[in-house]
Amino acid sequence: MTASVDERHWRVLLRTLRATFTSDSYLLLVEFAGAVTELAQELHHHPELHLRWGRVTVTTTSHDARGLTERDVELAERVSVIAEEMGLVPTAPRMSVQEVAIDALDIAAVWPFWAAVLGYDAHVEEADGELDVELVDPDGLGPAYWFQQMDAPRPQRNRIHLDVSVGHDEAEPRIAAALEAGGRLVSDAAAPAFWVLADPEGNEACVCTWQGRPTA
Template identity: 40%
Template sequence: MDTITTKEFRAFPGVEDWRPRATGALAVFRTGSFATGAQLFGAIAELADAAGHHPDVDVRYATVRVRLVTHSAGGLTAKDAAMASRISEAARELDIPAETERMQELMLAISTPDPDTLLPFWKAVTGFDEVAEGTLLDADGRGPLIWFQPVDRPLRGKSHLDVNAPRDVIEQRLEAALAAGGMIADDSHAPKWWTLADADGHKVDLCPWRGPA
């Protein structure tokens, strides 16, 4: 099955609760209790078995986090969009709201002039799989991502955290971080990303989710 772009995914009806990106389409549902979360999981399991297409589901006390991706195609497909719509419909029937402001992924960015040399070491010590060129992820879909950032020369700080989330979430985090004593270390790439620093100079990149059109 052919993959689709994030823009094509968003064009499908009924996927407003979902945020697509390279590692799949994500949704978070605010269940409020473990029992309600179990109900939603049961509904998702029935839909997944009927379609022969199974998402990653993380059930917590008050939330259910779902990630859809077609592993055999190496990305998002129309099957993911169709399943996303059905899952959102099941959540509405159970009166469970989506909570898009809680979506995020952490990524450890390793800056290096030679990613091909470093990646095998990190793959070996973590046991992660290479899910895209220069990007490692736990085979079970748990984070953080490890991304090897190509640079022309070694940086003074060779690794830093990336916080990836929808743009509205990132903008809220940016405002909150500055109010909490952080500072903008580099905004030359904004609005693609902002580099912030704490009072001791430790850096974090705030990166809005984006993908191919």
């Protein structure tokens, strides 16, 4: 699906297409955000826009499909044209999205606490007898939280870890940097979907990509 998007601009991250464009001109970035807004109205498909000094991030997904569709590809293609015409600089290889994963023996008992303390919205589904819960920031700024089913207590392992989703071409450099910084590889059995890493004290994090998964 993503073969036709400009790979200088876009990466698949956590069921989304994301691009970040930079400029020293804040006014130019505001103009770009306005042009993307007009495009979204035309296509009846509305991405998330995050504008701050020096950069604008555009994230698109199809919420009704809970993933990517041709609507996202079309929007991405046309956003790339706008960015090119305005001379904006892409930063695709450095992009990442973070999720916080919480291991739980009883997900149904645990997730309402975290939704309440964070003030997050909950997306709850059940498939094949398993509970799938994702907590998301209603403002779209903070990381998402999800819950991983445990089959037994693991007192010697951290129960909360970070999932860092990166572009498929950024995973190996990111892992290499983490190992160089003192980390270790715990498992690559699920690669390229994810690699499990740990810091020198055993706290774990996963570097994830869209590859090797049933859906993007």
